Amino acid sequence: MDSANLNMLIELAKTARDAAATRCAQARVLCEQARQQLELLRGYVREYDRRSMATLSHGVDLAAQNNLRAFVGKLTRAVEIQQAEVARREASLAAAERELVQMRTRLSSLEKLAARQELSAQSKQRRQEQRTSDEVASRIRRNTGFGSNALVTSDW
Numbered sequence: 001m002d003s004a005n006l007n008m009l010i011e012l013a014k015t016a017r018d019a020a021a022t023r024c025a026q027a028r029v030l031c032e033q034a035r036q037q038l039e040l041l042r043g044y045v046r047e048y049d050r051r052s053m054a055t056l057s058h059g060v061d062l063a064a065q066n067n068l069r070a071f072v073g074k075l076t077r078a079v080e081i082q083q084a085e086v087a088r089r090e091a092s093l094a095a096a097e098r099e100l101v102q103m104r105t106r107l108s109s110l111e112k113l114a115a116r117q118e119l120s121a122q123s124k125q126r127r128q129e130q131r132t133s134d135e136v137a138s139r140i141r142r143n144t145g146f147g148s149n150a151l152v153t154s155d156w
Contacts, residue, residue: 003117010110017103024096031089038082045075 052068 001113001117003114003121006110006114006117010107010114013103013107013110017100017107020096020100020103024093024100027089027093027096031086031093034082034086034089038079038086041075041079041082045072045079048072048075 048068049072052065052072055065055068
């Protein structure tokens, strides 16, 4: 794969990773909001349970007691629904986190591939430069007689 295509894939992988990170952050916020809503509902249930017990001890009429019990029942059902929503959002968050890990891994793999290709290209260039240098040195030796087995005479 040539470097232009690889660089394009890296940029696409970065875009995908950033989008996955955004979805993950959004899922985290939605999950936290659902948890807070659940705690708010649980607080209401506790408060109305407490009120229900207090009104029973004070002898409130039967209709008011029935209304209070019905309301607590509806709150309890709302808590159950919200628990299911929290579970759904937690699952969504987990999926978004898995996707983000996959996108980061993909990007990392592409970046490692690009680095290996760069090292390979540098190595190839160094070998080519060495061959060129060796050829030049060989021509110089042939043309000047350096490195030959000719006898060297001296005037000394």
